[in-house]
Amino acid sequence: MKGSLIQISRRVIRLPNILNGRLYFSHPSASSQPPNNKLFVAGLSWSVDEKSLNDAFSSFGQVTEVRIMYDKETGRSRGFGFVHFSKDDEASCAKDAMDGKAFLGRPLRVSFALEKVRGAPVVVPRLTGIGNGEINKTR
């Protein structure tokens, strides 16, 4: 059973989970991604296109981009896509409202998209002393 959220005077308190006599505190980002303005929408029916997906999500905020992944060869939908909003709270509102909701006969699976990494996270440390058996030697 998941923890409940109660709100007391503008402060959100997360109640612990009780399982097998032990207490568990579930972190908000444990089972979901940190909030973005981009939503990952899966569970789409094969016949859902970007226009119908836009119409379904545009009522929660300003949708800046809708993209459905299609198969490179057959051109058919892969059953998932992405919806970009102009703000995070709009995406969050749309997620809470549309997640698990049936759409064209199939339950939708909505979650925050993973952060698109632009550029390889290759870090080239310019440390002195590496390779000589001496790290940050000072004199």
Place this chain on the structure above:
DNA sequence: GTTGAGCGTT
């Protein structure tokens, strides 16, 4: 006429 968990063609 098919299939069903997932994180994306600039």
